[in-house]
Amino acid sequence: MRPWWGKSSSKEVKKKGSKESFIDTLHRRFKSPSDGKLSSRSGVSRRHLNDTVSEMGAQSRPDSRSPSPPSKHVSRCQSFAERLSAQPLPRPGVHPAAVGRADSELGVTTKPRLEKAPKSFLPLPRPACIRNKSNQADLDGDLITASVSSASSTDIDDPVDLNQPSPRATDCDLGTRTTVSSPSSGVLKDHASTASIMKPREAKKPAKLSLCTFTTPTSPNRRPLRGHVPNLQVPHHGAFCSAPDSSMSSPSRSPLRGFGTDHAANSALWAGRPYTDVTLLGSGHCSSPGSGYNSGQNSMGGDMTGQLFWYQTRGSPECSPIPSPRMASPGPSSRVQSGAVTPIHPRAGGSGTIESQTSWPEDGKQQTHRLPLPPVTISNSSPFSHPNSTATSPSVPRSPGRAENPTSPGSRWKKGKLLGRGTFGHVYVGFNSESGEMCAMKEVTLFSDDAKSRESAKQLMQEIALLSRLRHPNIVQYYGSEQVDDKLYIYLEYVSGGSIYKILQDYGQLGELAIRSYTQQILSGLAFLHSKSTVHRDIKGANILVDPNGRVKLADFGMAKHITGQSCPLSFKGSPYWMAPEVIKNSSGCNLAVDIWSLGCTVLEMATTKPPWSQFEGVAAMFKIGNSKDLPAIPDQLSDEGKDFVRQCLQRNPSHRPTAAQLLDHPFVKSAAPVERSLPSPEFTDTPPGLTNGVKALVFVHKLSLV
Numbered sequence: 001m002r003p004w005w006g007k008s009s010s011k012e013v014k015k016k017g018s019k020e021s022f023i024d025t026l027h028r029r030f031k032s033p034s035d036g037k038l039s040s041r042s043g044v045s046r047r048h049l050n051d052t053v054s055e056m057g058a059q060s061r062p063d064s065r066s067p068s069p070p071s072k073h074v075s076r077c078q079s080f081a082e083r084l085s086a087q088p089l090p091r092p093g094v095h096p097a098a099v100g101r102a103d104s105e106l107g108v109t110t111k112p113r114l115e116k117a118p119k120s121f122l123p124l125p126r127p128a129c130i131r132n133k134s135n136q137a138d139l140d141g142d143l144i145t146a147s148v149s150s151a152s153s154t155d156i157d158d159p160v161d162l163n164q165p166s167p168r169a170t171d172c173d174l175g176t177r178t179t180v181s182s183p184s185s186g187v188l189k190d191h192a193s194t195a196s197i198m199k200p201r202e203a204k205k206p207a208k209l210s211l212c213t214f215t216t217p218t219s220p221n222r223r224p225l226r227g228h229v230p231n232l233q234v235p236h237h238g239a240f241c242s243a244p245d246s247s248m249s250s251p252s253r254s255p256l257r258g259f260g261t262d263h264a265a266n267s268a269l270w271a272g273r274p275y276t277d278v279t280l281l282g283s284g285h286c287s288s289p290g291s292g293y294n295s296g297q298n299s300m301g302g303d304m305t306g307q308l309f310w311y312q313t314r315g316s317p318e319c320s321p322i323p324s325p326r327m328a329s330p331g332p333s334s335r336v337q338s339g340a341v342t343p344i345h346p347r348a349g350g351s352g353t354i355e356s357q358t359s360w361p362e363d364g365k366q367q368t369h370r371l372p373l374p375p376v377t378i379s380n381s382s383p384f385s386h387p388n389s390t391a392t393s394p395s396v397p398r399s400p401g402r403a404e405n406p407t408s409p410g411s412r413w414k415k416g417k418l419l420g421r422g423t424f425g426h427v428y429v430g431f432n433s434e435s436g437e438m439c440a441m442k443e444v445t446l447f448s449d450d451a452k453s454r455e456s457a458k459q460l461m462q463e464i465a466l467l468s469r470l471r472h473p474n475i476v477q478y479y480g481s482e483q484v485d486d487k488l489y490i491y492l493e494y495v496s497g498g499s500i501y502k503i504l505q506d507y508g509q510l511g512e513l514a515i516r517s518y519t520q521q522i523l524s525g526l527a528f529l530h531s532k533s534t535v536h537r538d539i540k541g542a543n544i545l546v547d548p549n550g551r552v553k554l555a556d557f558g559m560a561k562h563i564t565g566q567s568c569p570l571s572f573k574g575s576p577y578w579m580a581p582e583v584i585k586n587s588s589g590c591n592l593a594v595d596i597w598s599l600g601c602t603v604l605e606m607a608t609t610k611p612p613w614s615q616f617e618g619v620a621a622m623f624k625i626g627n628s629k630d631l632p633a634i635p636d637q638l639s640d641e642g643k644d645f646v647r648q649c650l651q652r653n654p655s656h657r658p659t660a661a662q663l664l665d666h667p668f669v670k671s672a673a674p675v676e677r678s679l680p681s682p683e684f685t686d687t688p689p690g691l692t693n694g695v696k697a698l699v700f701v702h703k704l705s706l707v
């Protein structure tokens with residue numbers, strides 16, 4: 001069938017090259033599993049829990065389907081394949097293309113307990129500044145300049161061009177700047193009235209601090225709202241804003257992060273023995289998607305052991321719903337990362353139809369960008385000198401659901417309920433008792449001696465660097481960040497609906513209208529992202545948040561990368577089940593298209609609650625994706641348009657995949673109704689909709705219009 005944009009799908013030309021040698025190894029190691037076709041209706045197959053997986057790559061055993069149990073019965077340590085069938089969904093009242101309002105729901109807050117002043121500050125958040133803006137000019141007006149310096153780039157593969165002067169950013173109204181020290185020099189760059197706060201041991205261990213050593217302003221008395229605007233310098237090429245390239249670079253909460261680009265090593269690992277040159281990181285932590293702490297497990301990164309030995313951490317509230325937090329199954333945060341830069345998609349490169357709300361550096365110069373102020377309106381109070389500023393940093397909550405020491409002194413964000421655990425650490429609800437606003441606080445511990453902490457910091461800084469430059473209705477908004485003792489906090493727009501992954505867990509597969517809506521919005525965010533030559537590299541349900549109005553936000557940019565060239569090799573990063581074949585095979589020639597493949601997998605995930613090939617264990621799934629010519633079964637319940645959309649996304653040849661901008665014109669999403677639910681306005685009527693003439697009641701209703 002000829003694609004709607006005029007390019008026919010073509011067969012993939014199999015390229016047998018040296019880069020695929022690991023696949024060959026896999027071929028020998030694993031029996032090629034027969035395709036587990038998705039059920040025609042549900043598209044979901046299940047299998048028994050297997051606590052004693054002795055051999056990787058074994059195909060999951062299908063089990064008889066049982067009625068969908070309540071979500072609360074879903075084991076926290078089940079894999080996708082193990083998860084019970086999803087319940088039929090009441091079709092959510094989702095309506096696509098919500099790009100207007102940004103009303104997040106509030107979460108739980110906790111009592112403040114300020115203990116210690118933040119050692120340094122990055123731009124402090126003020127969500128209200130964002131929400132109240134009616135246009136981009138207003139938005140820009142609340143940005144603060146930011147810059148981070150770094151001299152070491154050897155282990156960083158994401159040279160985000162963040163050091164270039166922003167055409168819209170100015171320093172004139174900034175009381176301070178925050179800088180990041182160079183790891184090599186251990187010297188903080190002083191900008192404006194910046195004061196270094198580097199700890200002694202930081203200077204001794206530049207490698208640890210290079211990623212996030214910030215300076216605080218000398219005495220930046222915060223002025224109400226826009227009065228005080230600190231600067232944050234973000235690094236130029238090679239700074240810590242980049243995604244790690246090191247094969248050992250990834251934190252271990254995502255089990256297989258840091259998976260090296262060396263696929264020979266991969267082969268060895270997959271063969272069942274650790275590659276001697278690969279450091280096995282990680283603690284085996286896993287999150288509990290079912291319980292709301294749904295991130296971090298089963299990612300491919302620094303820790304390969306789980307993939308190899310299948311140790312499990314069940315029963316813990318922090319445990320993954322997956323038997324092994326490794327590649328055993330497609331958990332919400334299954335990731336692999338290593339390596340190199342992703343080449344540019346041949347046909348990607350921006351979308352004229354996509355709202356471009358941020359400037360992107362093009363000339364390599366240092367860029368400054370103004371960030372929104374925190375929602376602190378108290379004057380005569382320095383954000384850097386909180387009354388409790390000498391106390392200790394916020395402590396890790398004892399209970400998974402509530403922080404023990406809920407406070408972020410400088411910004412007055414109080415750390416509240418735990419939203420989830422990810423690769424980098426924890427994400428909490430943040431509440432500003434002064435403004436009454438909420439945010440999501442992503443917390444990561446710095447200055448630890450382990451590689452995991454270093455990698456976490458590096459990736460978090462990359463996320464900051466990227467997110468701080470992106471502003472789009474379908475991308476989670478970055479508010480600011482700060483360091484408090486050994487903790488780095490990143491403040492984000494709070495998207496209270498949770499991730500698509502969690503929604504699927506809780507409510508089962510989505511109906512087509514919801515899928516169309518979500519897909520359209522994901523595409524909108526992706527098209528914007530790609531127009532900035534940035535690839536997300538970890539598109540999946542767990543990294544897509546949904547607000548109560550059905551608005552979708554791309555999140556978790558820890559894997560994202562700004563593409564600067566076309567000749568760069570692919571990074572072996574991502575989540576196995578959503579990973580494009582070319583990434584697994586380490587073939588060349590694509591880049592942004594990896595997100596399109598992952599989007600296709602996400603559509604299938606939304607339709608079936610599981611990604612493609614979820615019936616296979618992690619390594620076997622990767623083998624299936626990377627080595628076979630098969631395409632995953634597409635569930636029958638999807639419309640023909642939906643099926644075609646998925647097929648377009650899941651073309652093995654990346655150059656044949658349409659771009660995000662092109663996909664926005666696909667009938668599957670183009671016809672999706674936009675999400676726009678007006679604010680309820682009290683209305684008094686005596687004839688409620690739906691009542692017959694004979695059934696009239698005097699009721700007070702809220703006007704709810706769907707545009």
Ligand SMILES: Nc1ncnc2c1ncn2[C@@H]1O[C@H](COP(=O)(O)OP(=O)(O)OP(=O)(O)O)[C@@H](O)[C@H]1O
Pocket residue numbers: 253254292293294295296297299332333419420421422423424425427440476492493494495496498499542543545555556557558
């Ligand atoms: N802005 C947000 N609003 C609401 N919840 C959020 C937000 N950001 C993250 N969360 C929650 O926290 C969890 C972990 O977040 P996130 O995935 O970004 O952390 P992470 O360390 O990047 O994880 P990973 O890299 O392993 O995917 C998410 O699954 C989600 O439930």
